[in-house]
Amino acid sequence: MIEEKSENAIQQKEVEGLSQGRIVLKRFLNHKAAIASMIVLFTIILFAFTSVGIDIGSDSAKIKIPGWWKYDYAQINDVENRGNPTMDLLPSFIDGTGMAIGNHPFGQDEVGHDGFARVMRGAQQSIMVMFVIGLVATTIGVFIGAVAGFYRKWIDSILMRFTDLIITIPVVIVGAVIGRAVGNLGAFLLAVFLGFFSWTGLARLVRGEFLSLREREFVDAARMAGASNLRIIFRHILPNAIGVVIVNTTLLMSAAILLETGLSFIGFGVRLPDVSLGYLINENQTAFSTRPWLFWYPGLFIVSIALCVNFIGDGLRDAFDPKQKRAITSKDKRVAKVVSK
Secondary structure, X not given: OXXXXXXXXHHHHHHOOOOHHHHHHHHHHOOHHHHHHHHHHHHHHHHHHHHOOXXXXXOOOOEEEOXXXXXXXXXXXXOOHHHOOOOOOOOOEXXXXXXXXXXXXXXXXXXXXXXXXXXXXXXXXXXXXXXXXXXXXXXXXXXXXXXXXXXXXXXXXXXXXXXXXXXXXXXXXXXXXXXXHHHHHOHHHHHHHHHOOOOHHHHHHHHHHHHHHOOOHHHHHHHHOOOOHHHHHHHHHHHHHHHHHHHHHHHHHHHHHXXXXXXXXXXXXXXXXXXXXXXXXXXXXXXXXXXXXXXXXXXXXXXXXXXXXXXXXXXXXXXXXXXXXXXXXXXXXXXXXXXXX
16 A cells, blocks of 8 residues: 555656646656667668658659669669678778679679668658558548547448448458559559558547547537537547557558558569569569578568557557556655655
8 A cells, every 4th residue: 555655656746747748758758669669760761761862753754852872773783792782881992802892781683783772762662651551541530530439320320330341341452452553653642542441440449539538528618618519529539539549540550561561572562663672572582592681671671660660659558548657666766755754
């Protein structure tokens, strides 16, 4: 009993005088795995989008923003060092044999493509697909879930039966059909279409939150003050359900990059002349025994991005959960003794 009172005193003292946003931020910053994952993910994004540059527009009117890496992902070069990786991102130099050292840190394929440039371009496409699917699916899922949970009755029935219909359609099959039709038009369009079929789980969760929150006293107070239904939904109830939305969006994004990887691996995702991480794994699976680095580097980036997003989602879940109790340190125990006295 004394330990429980001491723990409550620590938590009360910790959040005293802080706003809800500051409390959530403080809890999130205390989650070391989530902070480390944010740093790793930011580093991957920074390398991917600055190294090989960014292509804007379609093939007929494409604008190229160059990056700092000397090779383009579609450029064919002379095969150096038998295609083996040099493991050096520093500027290259010439050794005694006339071999350039540091030109291709991720190696080369049999044609001469630079492995680092292709992996960075693949990471670009996969990250872009992940964020676009997350944005589209979250927007649709939050809107449908919020409207269904707030209005209930026949509106809820229609929207939930429509959600049930979308759930019965396998996303992988839909992605394969869409990828076959629009794969050559770019990863962005593929991601938008996939987002239209990935919102169902989030919609159900948001609906459940709205069914509970709409009965709270602050909603009645907003109605008495003359607030419209849309204002109550988006200004009063949704901010209180934002924790569920953010956490599940991160999990949705993690699943999205794996979905894009799977589609590209079986040939229904991003296609040449563009590349993605899944496409690189599919292209180099036959070289696993002779040039394994062409297979392992894209796989390493896929696993790293998915794990980072999952750890960030775990940290957000702990931060937004008011019932989550952090570990009590020796410093906290000393504070508890002072408070109990």
